[in-house]
Amino acid sequence: MGEPASKIEVKNIKDIGLDEGAARLTPERIEKVINEVIDNETGARLKVYVDTCVHCGLCSEACHYYLSNDKNPVYAPAGKVKQTLWEIVEKKGKVSPDFIRRAAELCYTECNLCRRCAMYCPFGIDVAYMMLTMRRICHKLGVIPQYIQDTAQSHSATMNQMWVKEDEWIDTLFWQEEEAAEEIENLRIPLEKEGAEVMYSVIGPEPKFRAQLIYQAAVIMDVAGVDWTMPATPGWDNSDMAMYTGDNEMMGRLKKEHFETAMRLKVKKIVMGECGHAFRSVYDMGNRAVGWKMPPVQMVHALEFYYDLFKAGKIKVKEKYDKPVTLHDPCNVIRGRGLHEMARYVVNKVCETFIEMTPNREHNYCCCAGGGVINCGPPFRDKRVYSNRVKADQLAATKKKGVEVCIAPCHNCHGGLEDIIHHYKLGMELKFLGDIIYEVMEKPE
């Protein structure tokens, strides 16, 4: 039915995790695992979504993959479900290893789980949920892109994403404290302070590659007079690639450790850095995996935290940032938490000229790095960059209006947008909101 296969075919990209994982499969094992997942882990939701979809294609234009790949129907949200769960449900799990190979590449690298399409389907069918279900099946079958599986492995061995050892973690904090104390006298990064108001948590890559973000956060905390602390034990990392590989058990363990660390420190709330997927994990998916309906400790994303600080007048601006900026709305804190107006309030506080990109707020396009896609590594880099031409167009349009800097308050978005800006030669700077706040805020001399 439908399109001739030649026109819509998508070539498999070599990946040892996917290729060797699929080579080990047998039809019996596939059938058994699929039916286990369908019978025990997804009941009514999957069935109702599959039955209800009227194949109308009204979700197609929600997806940046579809729009960026010349409207190739294999990238339309419902098209992705057709290639995965429709077939699986219809055949009751009797599918081939080749089928799983393609389905795995699709669900891990051709959907960012950004949930934009759920806002376009008249029934509110959640395609991201179905892609996650597919990932769950692939996880149990052991067919996972190698790079992201490696980070999931790191989570289970070290409780952080980047194989950071406990002493390395503490050393990094000391190092950043020392550096920051050169700028601001007596600045401390309080470790293990029981009863502090705020536990600050970061993602694994921060101590590894972006330690200056910890420095900046420390300066902001210090200047704003926040009573804060960081844990010296595992549980400091809020990130979660297990959530994206389909390793729900590990997702639960990670969040348990994270929240229990905050409880041990008796803090009132956890403030986290500018990360989207980590927020999804602590606020939406990870807590649910352990049985907490809502996070057991109040979770405050950086955008909300900055907003609170500015509202309370705890940070003063010396001189506004003068380059014209635009703002990328990260799905996981906008569609995932509605922080868009707070983000705009802060941007307007610290920047002279703010120019919107369109569409924006809940309707913004994902960066195409999210949902673990960037974590699937170099083999899939080109696909993700080509598959977000619409983001490049969006950025280029703001550039025409004079924008020089794009603010992206999410780590994944940063990675994704960096590649897009480079590939499409957009010549824009990319910044975290914290970068700008740090730059323009009043600090003690």
Next chain:
Amino acid sequence: MHTIYNFVSGPLAWLAFIIFIGGSIYKIVTMAKLAKKKDPSVYEYWDTGFALRSIAVWSIPFATVNWRKNPVMTLVTFAFHISLIVVPLFLCAHALLWKEVFDINWWYIPNGLADIMTLIVIGSCIFFAVRRSIRHDVKYLTSKSDYLILLMVAAPFVTGFWAYHQFPAYRLMFILHMLSGEFVLAAIPFTRLSHMLYAVFTRGYIGSEFGAVRHARDW
């Protein structure tokens, strides 16, 4: 002819109603039970206020971004669904049946309007079929059953229109009209037409998640 007529308008009609109502209840109850057992989160996160907000917004033509992005589809689908429900319920001839069988006084719409609405349903089905065959993304999603469903839905309207206007062989058409109507009714719980039963729940659930948990709009 007469015995067939009696059979189709009597026992078969009852059977169709029983299958439709019984089947609908069965479907909703089994899904609700299954959800309770396997997806209890659906109940946990259900928020009636936000569910209704989402359902309401999506029930208004052009109120959502996607309705506005697809103006023709929006007009057609609203006209189609409204006509589809209004004509069988409020056609004058059907209102007489309600009166005859259940002795209830029912509202009815003028025959001219019913004619127009019938043509809207038929025209919409043609529109959907054409759309399915020319838009690449929709075509990719389409299987034979999608065309069959359109045919099934159009059939009672085509035959009803035919019989009412007394075109040739209208007696036969009248029987086919009843037959096809009964068939569609009975098929609702067991085909993709079951979207009629599930729509409030899928929409309501995503509305609850977006509204109560994510503090964002879902339209």
